[in-house]
Amino acid sequence: xxxQVHLNxxxxxxxxxxxxxxxxxMTPNDIDGWDSMAxxxxxxxxxxxxxxxxxxxxxxxxxxxxxxxxxVDSKIA
Amino acid sequence: xxTNIGDICRVSxxxxxxxxxxxxxxxxxxxxxxxxxxxxxxxxxxxxAHVLDEIGEGGGNTVAILLPKCAEVFHGLLGMLKAxxxxxxxxxxxxxxxxxxxxxxxxxxxxxxxxxxxxxxQNIRAQLPALRTILLIDxxxxxxxxxxxxxxxxxxxxxxxxSQPVDCDTPSLLHxxxxxxxxxxxxxxxxxxxxxxxxxxxxxxQLRPGDIYWCTADHGWITGTSYGIIAPWYLGITQVQFTGxxxxxxxxxxxxNEQVTVWYTAPTALRMLMRTEDVDYRSYxxxxxxxxxxxxxxxxxxxxxxxxxxxxxxxxxxxxxxxTGGIMIANRPGLAVRPGSMxxxxxxxxxxxxxxxxxxxxxxxxxxxxxxxxxxxxxxxYLHRSDVYRGRFSEHYxxxxxxxxxxQDGYLWFSARNDDVINTSGHLVSxxxxxxxxxxxxxxxxxxxVGVPDPVLFEKIVVFVAxxxxxxxxxxxxxxxxxxxxxxxxxxxxxxxVILVDRIPKNKSGKILRRVLRARYLGQNPGDVSxxxxxx
Numbered sequence: 384x385x386x387q388v389h390l391n392x393x394x395x396x397x398x399x400x401x402x403x404x405x406x407x408x409m410t411p412n413d414i415d416g417w418d419s420m421a422x423x424x425x426x427x428x429x430x431x432x433x434x435x436x437x438x439x440x441x442x443x444x445x446x447x448x449x450x451x452x453x454x455v456d457s458k459i460a
Numbered sequence: 461x462x463t464n465i466g467d468i469c470r471v472s473x474x475x476x477x478x479x480x481x482x483x484x485x486x487x488x489x490x491x492x493x494x495x496x497x498x499x500x501x502x503x504x505x506x507x508x509a510h511v512l513d514e515i516g517e518g519g520g521n522t523v524a525i526l527l528p529k530c531a532e533v534f535h536g537l538l539g540m541l542k543a544x545x546x547x548x549x550x551x552x553x554x555x556x557x558x559x560x561x562x563x564x565x566x567x568x569x570x571x572x573x574x575x576x577x578x579x580x581x582q583n584i585r586a587q588l589p590a591l592r593t594i595l596l597i598d599x600x601x602x603x604x605x606x607x608x609x610x611x612x613x614x615x616x617x618x619x620x621x622x623s624q625p626v627d628c629d630t631p632s633l634l635h636x637x638x639x640x641x642x643x644x645x646x647x648x649x650x651x652x653x654x655x656x657x658x659x660x661x662x663x664x665x666q667l668r669p670g671d672i673y674w675c676t677a678d679h680g681w682i683t684g685t686s687y688g689i690i691a692p693w694y695l696g697i698t699q700v701q702f703t704g705x706x707x708x709x710x711x712x713x714x715x716x717n718e719q720v721t722v723w724y725t726a727p728t729a730l731r732m733l734m735r736t737e738d739v740d741y742r743s744y745x746x747x748x749x750x751x752x753x754x755x756x757x758x759x760x761x762x763x764x765x766x767x768x769x770x771x772x773x774x775x776x777x778x779x780x781x782x783x784t785g786g787i788m789i790a791n792r793p794g795l796a797v798r799p800g801s802m803x804x805x806x807x808x809x810x811x812x813x814x815x816x817x818x819x820x821x822x823x824x825x826x827x828x829x830x831x832x833x834x835x836x837x838x839x840x841x842y843l844h845r846s847d848v849y850r851g852r853f854s855e856h857y858x859x860x861x862x863x864x865x866x867x868q869d870g871y872l873w874f875s876a877r878n879d880d881v882i883n884t885s886g887h888l889v890s891x892x893x894x895x896x897x898x899x900x901x902x903x904x905x906x907x908x909x910v911g912v913p914d915p916v917l918f919e920k921i922v923v924f925v926a927x928x929x930x931x932x933x934x935x936x937x938x939x940x941x942x943x944x945x946x947x948x949x950x951x952x953x954x955x956x957x958v959i960l961v962d963r964i965p966k967n968k969s970g971k972i973l974r975r976v977l978r979a980r981y982l983g984q985n986p987g988d989v990s991x992x993x994x995x996x
Contacts, residue, residue, distance in 0.1 A: 395685075397943060398582075398947075399556075399947035402579065404764075405611075410489060411704070412643075415553075416552065418553055418705055420952050421553060421951040422705065423951075424942060424943060424951060427942070428939055430467075431938075440738060443736075
């Protein structure tokens, strides 16, 4: 993930955890508070932070941090 | 004397044996399964109770659960009740302000959680003078004074335990709920509610031997404890619980693979399913599914139609509150559904729609939805707020705070809340809490929060913010505002819209005129605005 450092900052902000260090294999079960409501906030924060937009269909395939990072990478490339 | 709720995996209302039957199938996101029999859950709960006694947290102390769905939630909760602790189930996504409000108010002495939450609790510990123990489910050894390992203690705890005697009024569970003003109130329940919960699970959910039951509610919610743990297990029903996040495909795989027969979920989840167009729900084999129930917000007729067409099932809407403890009014198999109606009262409950003078309204007249008290599962008090508790009762009736009407055939129809509390995806959120939270931001001079209709969430939270002089508005600030509320309160309380205004309309006593803001947002006529102070 090219965007990992920046993406990690967004995760830290969304989950109010400055010690969070996201890894590609992590799933919502590995991060405290990453439920469906927080996911909406995460996506909105990524869109603002990276100046990108996601389509609903693109988001349905995201299962891990790596999936999310790959999607972000494809949009900022 | 009453049955200790902690013993529900050992005793049954009909004395039927259930020891070797499966109590819980915990489905992980990868669909691997962790299964427990009733005997295993009871043994684990016994061990947990011993641990609480050993560390001095049983016998009337308040113990909080701050965990996502996992096995320890279930046997831990029962173990706490066996040891006569008062259980405070919390949403795992609560922010630090929400945690402080609740843990400090009830003077919780112990929190059952996992290592990843220790830093969060340590950050607020100074505001929690009563908190002496953080009990970790995932630490093999103690991490320091007062930060203890549960596994290290469970392994040496005996698997039998003589549960503490209780009576009908012995406190059992404490769930917090929000009002229009002030901090959240602790709604105190008692062991005496057990029989009512099993009665409604039989009469309304119509659970019966051999059922596979799935209640999707989180344990932080009264539904998650009353009907996601207590009632089904007392009746010896096998429960399925999914530990993954919401995902339409995963949910339908659970329904299909686990052969769920009774499914209890929420309108928001159903609306989200309905709006997901790229999943072919018809491809799932749901032949074993007998009934779908929902709770939390009114069920739109639109969802009923979708469910009938796509899922080939009726959805039975049910109504109750944190305060009522159990289902009070419901649709159910055998009662013709009138889409949009709450249904009729449970057979042992008398509900009435009352006018301002406490008289019963004629049919089809909106009034206060009230319940004749007492009933066994009713709350026993608002913690430290007995004055407010008493204020909810008139001579014969409990005032639910909801407005409703009753038709000529006895069906009840929800109209609105009688206060400013926001019901977003089944969670009651206080506008006051959101506003107070926003005022913590240096950029914010004034704030107001309102609930407005939303096609998925039932109501969404919209905040109006007046910024301090010189503060520049932008996307980043909007996101900061949203995340601040999410992190301080909960993701559920996140404002979906942030509207910047020059000033917040208030009346001459300084009360925020939320109806004016709501009308402005919806493009409606705000009505009488003559009371607005210093209109520009």
